Amino acid sequence: MTSSKSSLEGGLVELSEEQQAVVATVREFVEREVFPVAEELEARDEFPEKIVEQMRELGLFGLTVPEEHGGAGLDLLTYALVGVELSRGWMSLSGILNTHFMAVYLLKKHGNDEQRQRWLPKMASGGLRAALSMSEPGAGSDVQSIQCRAVREGDHYVVNGTKMWVTNGLRAGLVVLLCKTDPEAKPAHKGMSLLFVEKEPGANTFEGITIPPNIEKMGYHGVETTELVFENHRVPARNLLGSEGDGFRQVMDAIEVGRVNVAARAVGLATRAFEEAIRYAQQRQAFGKPIAQHQMIQEKLADMATKLEAARLMMLQAAKKKSAGERSDLEAGMAKYFCTEACHEIVTEALRVHGGYGYSAEYTIERLYRDAPFLLIGEGTSEIQKLVIARQLLERYKIEG
Numbered sequence: 001m002t003s004s005k006s007s008l009e010g011g012l013v014e015l016s017e018e019q020q021a022v023v024a025t026v027r028e029f030v031e032r033e034v035f036p037v038a039e040e041l042e043a044r045d046e047f048p049e050k051i052v053e054q055m056r057e058l059g060l061f062g063l064t065v066p067e068e069h070g071g072a073g074l075d076l077l078t079y080a081l082v083g084v085e086l087s088r089g090w091m092s093l094s095g096i097l098n099t100h101f102m103a104v105y106l107l108k109k110h111g112n113d114e115q116r117q118r119w120l121p122k123m124a125s126g127g128l129r130a131a132l133s134m135s136e137p138g139a140g141s142d143v144q145s146i147q148c149r150a151v152r153e154g155d156h157y158v159v160n161g162t163k164m165w166v167t168n169g170l171r172a173g174l175v176v177l178l179c180k181t182d183p184e185a186k187p188a189h190k191g192m193s194l195l196f197v198e199k200e201p202g203a204n205t206f207e208g209i210t211i212p213p214n215i216e217k218m219g220y221h222g223v224e225t226t227e228l229v230f231e232n233h234r235v236p237a238r239n240l241l242g243s244e245g246d247g248f249r250q251v252m253d254a255i256e257v258g259r260v261n262v263a264a265r266a267v268g269l270a271t272r273a274f275e276e277a278i279r280y281a282q283q284r285q286a287f288g289k290p291i292a293q294h295q296m297i298q299e300k301l302a303d304m305a306t307k308l309e310a311a312r313l314m315m316l317q318a319a320k321k322k323s324a325g326e327r328s329d330l331e332a333g334m335a336k337y338f339c340t341e342a343c344h345e346i347v348t349e350a351l352r353v354h355g356g357y358g359y360s361a362e363y364t365i366e367r368l369y370r371d372a373p374f375l376l377i378g379e380g381t382s383e384i385q386k387l388v389i390a391r392q393l394l395e396r397y398k399i400e401g
């Protein structure tokens with residue numbers, strides 16, 4: 001399918017010439033370099049070294065890093081649009097970028113000058129890549145119940161605990177780690193802090209950090225997801241972000257960036273599913289005509305495209321709000337919830353349009369169908385998004401008495 005027809009363009013958010021140029025460049029790169037190899041790379045479940053190198057050359061790791069630190073200084077909206085294009089090719093590529101961008105966001109917003117100067121230039125080039133680690137074996141949605149502990153000893157913190165589901169956990173040189181510096185604090189979030197952990201990228205053991213073999217997943221291959229086991233790992237106290245006790249607030253701020261990214265991924269994935277379905281529907285014959293000529297298939301295509309357009313507009317609005325530097329629990333939560341559920345429905349319908357062939361690994365839709373469920377879970381499940389949305393609504397519409 002040609003790039004001019006590759007996605008439905010939303011009209012509510014005006015894109016600058018620069019944003020349009022970035023999107024066009026990434027779209028062309030994805031169609032040329034990613035489309036032909038995505039199925040093979042997904043099946044091999046190997047890290048896509050060559051494509052990541054090309055992404056570095058394109059400057060994608062530095063997209064939102066300020067120009068003074070060697071990046072392009074672009075906003076979250078541009079980043080979201082890039083996430084759509086990458087996910088249209090292969091969702092794993094946007095996973096390689098997302099935790100990196102959340103770390104950049106945290107450094108820009110909550111870091112000090114010394115921290116920014118130390119890490120941002122290397123992050124801009126992609127020479128240093130970042131992971132973000134909140135979840136644990138016993139705590140995902142309930143972030144405040146994490147157990148990972150950091151104890152201050154002189155000018156270091158000594159970290160102990162096990163983290164779970166760390167995207168980019170092996171190859172990251174920098175891990176933004178959520179831990180407890182005061183486990184007795186009430187409420188619990190006041191005892192949580194973010195530490196920037198520096199480690200050797202690609203090493204399974206490093207100074208008190210052990211990384212077991214990658215977690216095997218249903219889809220979302222190529223990008224590694226790992227545990228991180230800390231045993232008396234020492235982190236310099238200067239790697240603390242802000243002050244002790246700020247961690248929960250900081251990470252909830254950054255997770256809105258992640259939610260916009262996941263919404264963008266969902267739009268990219270759903271766009272590809274729709275494209276695959278509308279093409280297949282015109283090629284496949286049943287009862288003497290292309291299945292696209294049967295009304296029930298047309299109904300599916302109409303529903304898919306309508307949901308996709310709504311998702312795209314919600315994602316753009318949320319990205320625009322967060323780009324303006326505001327907290328956007330409500331918009332990011334709604335976009336994450338709606339776009340990922342819509343994506344799941346669109347991908348399922350696209351699979352049905354393919355009939356039996358949709359179940360064959362020879363067709364792209366099979367890969368999309370395995371990737372889509374992750375979006376319902378990562379950066380907070382749909383159930384958690386609904387709680388976030390409802391909490392905001394009840395605050396906004398609070399009545400007295």
Ligand SMILES: Cc1cc2nc3c(=O)[nH]c(=O)nc-3n(C[C@H](O)[C@H](O)[C@H](O)COP(=O)(O)OP(=O)(O)OC[C@H]3O[C@@H](n4cnc5c(N)ncnc54)[C@H](O)[C@@H]3O)c2cc1C
Pocket residue numbers: 099132133134135138139140141142164165166167168217220225374377378379380381382383384
């Ligand atoms: C491939 C992958 C990559 C990931 N990458 C990262 C990463 O890089 N960094 C990171 O920190 N984490 C990461 N995660 C973890 C992810 O954020 C968590 O899986 C997610 O937040 C859900 O947590 P959980 O798996 O512990 O589920 P649980 O919290 O145990 O939830 C189980 C079920 O209960 C529901 N539930 C929980 N609480 C409530 C409630 N109050 N009301 C109603 N329903 C509720 C949930 O919605 C869900 O349906 C990743 C996960 C996956 C699968």
